[in-house]
Each structure stands twice: as C-alpha cells, then as structure tokens.
Amino acid sequence: MSNTVEMSIAKAINAGLRRAMQDNPKVLVFGQDVAQLGGVFRVTEGILDEFGPSRIFNSPIAEAGIIGTAIGLAMRGYSPVTEIQFDGFIFPAFNQITTQLAKIQNRSEGYLSMPVVIRVPFGGGIGAVEHHSESPEAYFAHTPGLRVISPATPNDAYWMIQQAVASKDPVLFFEPKRRYWQKGPVNLDTPPAGMHTAKVVREGSQLTIATYGPMVTTSLEAAAIAAEEGTSIEVIDMRSMAPIDFNTIIESVKKTGHLVVVSEASTNVSVASEVAARVAELAFYHLEAPVLRVGGFDVPYPAAKLEEKFLPDADRILEAVDRSLAF
C-alpha cells in the first residue's frame, strides 16, 4: 500500500528537501533568510531545527555571492541548494549562473561537475510590488549547461526537488509561488517520472494545451469550463523548460491537431515560442491551426492592480482555444 499524504506545495518542497538532506550529508541549504525564518515563504521552515546550522545557514544579501560560493562548494564536493528570494532578484547572480555555473563542467572537460540547485519562487498573482512577480525562466532555458524545471503539484514538488538535488548538473528550480498553498496528495514511496518528462494531466481529443508552473492549474480550469461547453481539451504539464519533452507534446498534437501554449512569461522569445517553433517543425502536417501562445504581455510586469489583466486566466486561454478551433 502506498504511503500517501496530503500537503501543500510549500510543505512538499520542505519535505523533499529534508529527505534529500537525509540521503546525502553533502547537501547544504543556504540563501537569504532561509535558516531561522525558513525563508519569506517558509519553504525551509524547521530545517534548521532538524539539521542544524552546519547544513542550513543564512547568506549575506548578495546573489552573485550566493551562487559564486555555491560553485566553489560544489568544487569541494558539496551539493548546494541555494534560494534566490524572488524571481526579480536573480539578476545580480546572472553572471555567475550563465558564465560560470552553466559552463564549468564543459570548460573543465568533465573533471568538475556542478550539482547546484537554485530554488526560485517565480510568477505573479500575489499582489506584490515590482520585481516580485516575474517569470525569467527563458533566460536560463536559453543557456546551455543548465536544467530548468518547475513543479505544479505537491507530488511533483516533493519528488522533483529530490531529483534536482540528485542531478550532477545545475538545476534552476522554479517554484510557482502563488500555488505554494495549493494542497494535493503526495505519494511518499513512489516517484513519478523523471524531472524532464512532460505529463498529460487531463486527457482530451480536440485541442492540446502545453503549459507549466502556475499556469497548469489555470489551464485545467479552462479545460473544465470548455468541457462543460462540449470541447475536449488535453492538458500537458511540461514540468521541464530545459530540456523540453517535445515527444509528449507531439504525440498529443498528432491526436488533437491544435496546440495552445500557456505561460505567465512575456510571450516574445519565450519558452512558449520554442514549443511553437519545434512543433511546427516536427508535426507540421498534423497541425490544423497555427500554434497559439497565451502569456504575459511584452511589457514590464505591471503594478499589482493591473496584474490580473497582465496574467493569462481561464478566459484568455479559452479565447485562444476558440481561435484555434475556428481556424
């Protein structure tokens, strides 16, 4: 009998991290305010009590320093799990992530590996001030050497954080912050598929939605509404933005002939753009309409009172669904 418990995404990441720390004494957790406070979202709450200050500690407020020292610790044989407090604060570390972390294994011809995890609460919908609601995943998905993933359910959060920690490569782990408190079952015994495998989370026959992170929930809402109106939508949780599991998307498109890609990120030159391009390349004759993208507008993330107009919701997704099916 499987051991399944109900928990939130935040608690599931916490539980997964603890298990990773128990499994491997070289796993260290650090970042701003992660220790006593447990992070501003309390994702690491209680880890200090269980593991002590040699395993989890606060860093100075210096993101390049957090990632740069994580690289040095990885060179020394540690597996650092770092936290960047908010998506919009990752850029001071951009240099260390893209010119160093991503390249050191290749530069060293495999003599060094970089088992570093960067946890990033990302996305909007929480009414925050500027720089607290962004979706910067495309910058990292574009950079060779990095792996970029995002869990959308507690079960995936629990297992994917462990898979990220176990990876010898650097992993950007984007946490859908507005879903932190969303609850669901977590199977503590059996992991789901690998962290780069996309998953069909709702089966359907007329149109495929490919999405990830916080938009999985929104896309499922849209699919449920469409079902009431007699439209059958298949929803794919991509789970990984680099590499992208195109096979699962292509298989679905072969069945439905229609694809809408949904994410919170500004659509121009986005992960969704890459999905659209590759599907056009690999499944051209199966498509009955152009691939459509639904995402944030190509403007800076707006002030909080406008974010509900910026972010895709079920209606915006259904508008694209209608356009695709009417093509």
Place this chain on the structure above:
Amino acid sequence: MTSQDRVPMVQLLNPEGEYGVPSAYAEYGKYIEALKEEDFLKFYRDMARMRRFDYEATALQRQGQLGLWIPAIGQEAAQIGSGYAVGHNDHIFPSYREHGVAITHGIDLMSILKMLRGVNHGGWNPDETRFHLYAIVLATQTLHATGYAMGVKFDGKVGNGDLENDLAVITYIGDGATAEGEASESFLFAATNKVPLVYFIQNNQYAISSPVATQTTVPLFQRGAGFGVPGIRIDGNDVLASYAVTKKHMDDAREGAGPHLIEALTYRMGAHTSSDDPTKYRSKDEEEYWKARDPLARLEKFLRRQGINQSFFDECEAAGEELSAYVRSETFALGNPPIENMFKHVYSEAHPLIEEQLAWLEGYEASFDDASGNGGAH
C-alpha cells in the same frame, strides 16, 4: 609616480639585489632564512623559464600560431614567489595571466598554449593539480575560491595545527578586477565565514589601458579592510617578499586566522594582450622606471652577490633554448580538436538537444565527403 607608491611595502630584496629584513617586517624574515641555496636557484630558474616562455609565446602569436597571447613579463617575482609559497594541499584559483604560478604547480605549459590557440579551455584537472582553470570573466574566481574555502572549513580542515592535512586557498586577481562587484562580495563572504583564503592582487598598474587610479582611490591593500579582510602591500618585483609574505599568510589562514589580502605592486612590462598597444597610454619614462626594477635582473644581482657563478646562468639560458624549441615543435604539431568535443560534458547525463545536434552535424559533415567523391574535401 603616484601617491600610492609612497605607501610602505614589504621589500626584502632591493633593486640592487641586496637582502635585508626591515624591523617592521621582521616576522617575514624566518621564511627566507629557512630557504636553502637550491630554493633561490629554483626561483631564478622558473622566473627565467616564465620569461622565456612569454617571449616564445609572443613570437608564436605573431606568427599566427596562437589566437592571442597574454604576456606576464615583469610579474615573474610576484607569481613564482607566491606560487612556491602555496602548500601541497592548498588550492589555487587564478585569473588568466598566472602562467608563472602554473609553472610552480606542474601545469604543462602546452596546456596554456592550447587554450590560447583555441584548442580547448585549458584541459588540466583542477582537482589533481589544485590549480584551477583560468577565469576569463574578471573576479568570478574570487567567489569560487571563497566557496571552496568555506567547504574546506566545513570539512574541518582548518586550524588543527596539522600542516600535512590542513589547507588554505589562494586566489589571484588583478588591479582591474578589484573593481568588480563580485570581488567585494567575495571579501564579504570570506570575512563573515572566516575562511582560509588569501587574496593575491597583482597590481600591475593597468587594466588594459586604464591606470589603477581608474579603479580605486585608496591603495588596494586596504580594499578588503571594510569587509573584515586585512591587507598588506609588498614589492611585487621582489621574489623573496612575495614568497615570505604569501607563505606566512597561507600558514596563518591554514591555522584559522581567516582571510588576508596581499597587494603585490608590480608592473606589466608588456602589453595587456597581443591585441593591445601600450604606446598609446603610457610613457617611455615610466617604462624605464620599471625596467630598473626588473624582478629577474634583481634576483640575478642577488645570486651573483651570493657567489653563484656564470655557469648557472648559462645553464638557465640553455634551458630556455630547449624550452623554446619544445614549445615551437609542440605548437606546430597541434591539430584541430574533433568536432564532437564541443558537445562533450555540456551536461553530465544524456540531453536530447545535444544528442540530436551532434548527430545532425556529423551527418552534415559526412555529406561533404560523399559529394566530393574523394573524401575530406572540406
């Protein structure tokens, strides 16, 4: 020169090659007194080797054999002295001009030439050599050194009074790189974690064409103080000061004293790289001033005062000829790397894009063989 030059600095060997330990720096004398004649000869041999290598590499670049050369002429004392002060367990995080430090840690000089020819990014094993790969993006390596030193501390390899097993870390940066924010973040993380780390700043007076006054208004040895990293300035053209001061602070770091900074005042006698033209931004007078402080000539004067005779210098000259011949023949024999090399080690585990693109490129390349009918036409 500038006001910075009036700051006191540790000098144990003056430009005339006379050895003496000023009372203010008495603590450093014992490190020199522990040296044997063979050590002084080793310093000279490797400084001469480093300079000869530089001349040869410059010539190879001019002949089109290297894409770029990064000269370090004038910085031999700073690099060979500090390099030999690094202990057998210690780790070194260089910038990209540390060819002399590489010599002291057994890096095959051809590895450096391969990198500057564009064959690979260095290719040596950083764990095995304890000399990490060159860092091209300025000051990035200071944070790697700090993180490594944090790990050393977490491993309990500091402050046990066990010089065989304890270890410390040294990172090299230039005067220009001190301006990078990551250098400052490194000072902070090193100080708050009290890690076994020595910063060795080679202040060679220029960041490409920008004089050091562009990067700082206070002497660089003071740069770490506000973060909790004390510093000292040395005459970077004095190999004995470089050795003794580095040795002391590496020992102190290994024993748990925390990070320390050494500013070696030196001079880049050559260009920034083979693409640079120093005549556009510095004077002949200035070059002459520093020529009179040439670190290699200074050590030669010292050795002659010690009674080392001409045959030793002749041997070094002959070794230089041999090195030149070796470097030239090896460079001429270097082929291009196989195309699959660029796809290797991008990830540690299988990655669909990498596999797909490598397969495509191999097929594309092979298509030229088929079309030419005689193979290898491309």
